[in-house]
Amino acid sequence: EPEVTQTPSHQVTQMGQEVILRCVPISNHLYFYWYRQILGQKVEFLVSFYNNEISEKSEIFDDQFSVERPDGSNFTLKIRSTKLEDSAMYFCASSEGTGVEAFFGQGTRLTVV
Amino acid sequence: GQSLEQPSEVTAVEGAIVQINCTYQTSGFYGLSWYQQHDGGAPTFLSYNALDGLEETGRFSSFLSRSDSYGYLLLQELQMKDSASYFCAVRGGNTGGFKTIFGAGTRLFVKA
Numbered sequence: 210e211p212e213v214t215q216t217p218s219h220q221v222t223q224m225g226q227e228v229i230l231r232c233v234p235i236s237n238h239l240y241f242y243w244y245r246q247i248l249g250q251k252v253e254f255l256v257s258f259y260n261n262e263i264s265e266k267s268e269i270f271d272d273q274f275s276v277e278r279p280d281g282s283n284f285t286l287k288i289r290s291t292k293l294e295d296s297a298m299y300f301c302a303s304s305e306g307t308g309v310e311a312f313f314g315q316g317t318r319l320t321v322v
Numbered sequence: 323g324q325s326l327e328q329p330s331e332v333t334a335v336e337g338a339i340v341q342i343n344c345t346y347q348t349s350g351f352y353g354l355s356w357y358q359q360h361d362g363g364a365p366t367f368l369s370y371n372a373l374d375g376l377e378e379t380g381r382f383s384s385f386l387s388r389s390d391s392y393g394y395l396l397l398q399e400l401q402m403k404d405s406a407s408y409f410c411a412v413r414g415g416n417t418g419g420f421k422t423i424f425g426a427g428t429r430l431f432v433k434a
Contacts, residue, residue, distance in 0.1 A: 244424075252427075257420040
């Protein structure tokens, strides 16, 4: 069964460092998303991406964040200068369309120290 | 903006039926989804309602009333493995429904 894969599963970084979280969406999907979930809290929307551009972004997705689809398979989230409060589980998701099931990856746990 | 409200916790016994309600406020409503998340796992899709009415998928059903900005997830014949968090999520936004906002989640405890 096709799945969304994310790497790494866990990343520890020092405050102020840049991190890149990687995702390989399901191959025939056209819509890509990043969400984050602080431990014990709800899943929060960060950004959606379609046709090689950002479709929507939340207030959380400020200038420190960027997304890229560098090739036909990868979808990345970059945090330019990490803060302690960026520590969370980051989920990538993809879907065939906007009104259908979104498939989530297993997440990258980011710990900023 | 968008916001959702759902109960924080529900407890039920194995074999019973439980309903998890969700009310929402959004601009540009496109649909309401339900996701299940076990501890330490990723959200997994359960159902999606774009139109009013009931959608049934096995033991799970989901209902939507757009005029009331309300939906619910119904879980029947509860099993221990159904113990998890359940999130309603509204698809909205101003540019074609690309933004899906999740509620805070309802933690379901299934007791023997």
